[in-house]
Amino acid sequence: MSSMNTPRVAVITRTKDRLILLERSIKSVHQQTFTDFIHVIYNDGGDKKAVEELVAKYEHLTNGRVKLMYNKESRGPDAAFNVPIKSVDSEFIAIHDDDDSWHPRFLELMVAHLDKTKVKGVIARTDRIYESISNNAIRIQDRDQYMPHLSHFSLYDLFAENFAVPISFMYAREVFKKVGYYDEAIRVSGDWEFVLRFMRFYDIEKVDPGYPLAFYHVRPSNSGILGNSIYDPSKSHVQYHTKLANRFLREDLEKGSLGYGYLFNVGNAERARGWELEEMQRRIHELSDKIDSQAQLIASSKLSLRGVKRAAKEKLKNTARKVKAKIRR
Template sequence: MEPNPGSQVSVQAPSSVAVIVRTKDRPRFLERALNDIFAQTYRRFRVVIVNDGGLPESIKGVVGRLPETVREQITVVHHEQSRGMEAASNAGIRSCDSEYIAIHDDDDLWHPEFLQRTVSHLDNYSDAGVVVRTNIRYEEIVGDEIRETGSEPFWGNMQQISLGEMLQINRAVPISFLYRRSLHEELGYFDEKLDVCGDWEFNIRILARHTIGFLDGQPLAFWSQRPAASGADANSIFDKEEDHRRFDRRVRDQYLRKDLAAGGMGMLLEVGRMMDDQERLLLENRRQLDAMQTHLNEALRRLEDTVTRRTSFSGILRRGGTATEMFRGALRGKSRK
């Protein structure tokens, strides 16, 4: 069975999880993502690839290289023109059936037990969704190779997913999140008017009514970032940095206007933004203080070297002494007098 290239597909036997993969003209990332997904220890899932305005031939080539048994679990949805990330998510969700939803962008990665552990959590707890401990994976493109250059925890001190912290800034990127499909029936779909920040706005809607669980411990999701990349290889968080600020502001204004009319979270969102601004300012101040301390230490070291070379003690130092030892010796001599 070949993947269906149509825009709407019905799945006869619902899978437990629908994995929505958004992509556009990035075949090497897509191939890596599909290999990553099909390496999961949990197998009751279906993959929906949403080609958001890219060349259909590139998708066909990537999928065609997969084993036939794997291709049977894939559905392809083609958009002739790009409709944006949130429209791509909605199209993928509507084209299949499942109990749970995961958004897996074509350049991100999972631990092989991501689905097994998150599905187990939602099967046993009443949370609307569950977020896992996540690492940022830094990458660079060298020829046809994607190289990892480093990593660091994403919100390493996070212990839970709270509405208060989510109002400040998004702490649950799509690759880290598995949630119940029923939320779309209750809360609606992703806001397609938002070019970016749509996942954050949806997370706020969820937390306004429900709890989201958090699996601490070993990182199970890896959010790939390529700060130096441009064009198709870039991340939206860097390539559309100004858009993120603009649509962040739009979301906050939207809720604030609702508050003025009927009450709600708009004022809290505005306070959350101010708190986030303060946190960023404190972090920048700390970085500047650390840089100043480094420069000061270097200046003191150079000063000590200069003093050592220009005093009458330099001969002693050349025979193995240090400035610190000399001063200590001088002090001991004075104390014996």
């Protein structure tokens, strides 16, 4: 248990020049029913004054539970985990990136499960939210349950897919003694590599109260600062996954035994097939939308044509009546 002056949970938010998203995340964190936490907002090379003004705007909600940190030069995503984590003390760690959100009972139910079971890590039932940002407004387009088929989590499955997206995962700070911190040399997917090390020593359990507790927001149509790295047109995720797979495999070869390298590369192959299927599904969905759109245009064109025909017939009838009337005279 934590001491009287030490919060039970450290909530870590990485941000850089995404005020519209950061504002949503501040509301998400500070509308929690569980309030024994410190919220560390780590501004990794973004506009310092703008973030300070935004946090000040919500002083009535944050109630002194925010610690603002600023780095003039961006240090990268995993340094943006380690620096704020090490800057405070707490019993548990929760990552709340600036573009994601929580159900108000997230912290309450996650802490309760950790207390009850004494496991070192838990993952919340999560929904994936598809959205887009334009004209400084967020528009929700669709949603689905993220990996609904997983009720239990295995290390083997983790090699194929990262089921522990940061917004859904909470764990005990004490694991750093065995697991270590986030690897700052990894520019993309460092959170995944951390969970792979975590599961080498500890199991993870699922918290599912019958509704989603975490919301993983994705913006396939946005790029740049407002986009998601998984939809980066440069395919940096694929590049770094491959580098990670190569690193693990080299470590296996040096040891002269099969281990993480073999399993990760098997998972990499499965993941590549999954991406191909997702791309095919996306194209089918786009074609289906185009067909529906064309069908609607054709249908409306037919209706318009019928209207023109009716109007022409009426005009001919009126003309015929006038001609007949003249003939009778």
